[in-house]
Amino acid sequence: MSVIVRAIGLSKTFRGPDGGPIPVLEGVDVAVGPGEFVAVAGASGSGKSTLLNLLGLLEPLDAGEIWFDETRVSALTRRAQCPVRGRSIGYVFQSFLLISGLTALENVLLAARYVGRPRREALPQARALMERLGVAHRSDHYPPQLSGGEQQRVAYCRAVLNAPPLVLADEPTGNLDEGHAAVILAALRSLCHERGASVILVTHRADAAALADRTLRLRAGRLETDRVR
């Protein structure tokens, strides 16, 4: 089976307020194939978000390896990891993480800026995405002027603007009502079907996990089950 991302023996330990070690992930192995929709479930503090951060190169590893296709990206320098994040990974966060000083459209276009895509090339795609997600009429609004659902849809547009092969979504529906949550989940699911992108979704919602091809269950920093539906 071909693999988009493979993690081997991922471990991460944080420091507590007293300086003592707090192990969050211990020896986790994960492999995700192209077009796969994988849910990550587990209790709070089980290491779900940390796993996503490590896979997304947002956090340095303490131990283990991460491979994208045939490249061991975890061994790349900090500088060399930047284009991998920009071109190969899209992020959707629970708290949206839009930049408040930029309009919705500018937030979406930000994804193109750091991978060197010309604005004129990315602009029609950004508008089309926003149209499709129903937020085109909010292009010139700033994030504080948008509802939570609208902000998450803008964040989704930003995550997929560069058509990354891997999209990481950390509780993307955590702050949304049922209607908006359904829109986001459907959009993520369609990425796998229509673009062949892989999606890793951290969620507490059973209905969201039910959409996944596979569910990884974490318990106290260890992979408990890797169940295929």
Next chain:
Amino acid sequence: MRRLLPRNYVFTILGIAVGVAGLVALGAMAERITRFIDGGDRFVLGQISVAGEGMGMGTGFTAGGLLRAAKIAEIARVPGVAAVQPQVMLPLNPSTSQFLTLTQELILGVDPGVRMPNREFRELPVREGRALRAGDRGVAVVGADFAGTRGLRPGSRLDLSARTFEVVGVLDKTLTAPDRFAIVPLEDARDLWLRRDPLLVQVFAGGGMTRADLNTGAAVAWADGVDPDALARRIQAAVSRLNVTIPGELSRLLRQSTAFFSALLFGIGVLGLVIGGLSLANTVTAAVFERIRDFGIKRALGATDFHLLREILGEALTVSVSGGAIGIGLAMAVGALVDARVLRQGQQLFLFSSRLLLFALLFSIVLGALAATYATLRIVRLSPAEAIRRGA
């Protein structure tokens, strides 16, 4: 502009403006003191001042006795002397102490037909009206502060020791002694001196003196290529019963006597740099750290250290230039208000020289860039996730 600069940078710009305003205001006061001291120094280095032997009768830059015409003729014969200009210099208010001569208002009597011997002040710049001319009587040219405190303009009347003069000219601001001068024809100054000094009238009435002998001193010009200090010593040796100032020595004396002001000036400058610099650096650094979450997001989207440094430096440059310009404007507005108030007392507290304004702008740009670079280097050491967590 909106894309380049986040909206919340308004307060950053205002913060920088306050810091730069402090720097510029303190710097402008320091500039004012510097100009004053330098002006005095230039004056004493531009001529050899002489007075008759003795003390107390005259005033001005050489305390001394009456300098009679015969002595002036002797001085003119000393090799190296190019010209001698007899002068009468009187305090406007005789009860004023002569201690701070550079700051008191003076009546200066000169012969308008003789070229000013001072090499640094060949011609005093006239802002309004005209300079004195040969043959003038009953007219005065006044310094800028002298005119400002009394509302004098060409055509105004000026009473000096119960004599009325017509103001024919107002000098441009020199920021040194001539700003507080009333310059009148030599013969008029001699009249004023006689009116004021009963003892002098008795001496004059006793015979043996002409009006040409009534001089409080003289300004001596030297020929090109002549060492003024050496010439001053030659005059002292060649002409008896004379007080001669050595320009170099007087300059040193002036510097020593203004050492306190120089120290004050240095202190003001350092204070301005520290207050303005800290305020600016702190504002820029805080503004960058405040947006640490945004930079974490950008790192997550693929921004490199260079991308962030370029963006932050661009923003820092924009806010520093904007804040610097507003700060300069603010300081100049406050300075103008304060000066308008103190000008009634004949003082000017601020001098916003172009070199000060340029320095303030460059200072704010360089310090803003350094502060932004420091903050960026701190931020890029964090992982994107850590930056987002800290900024949450």
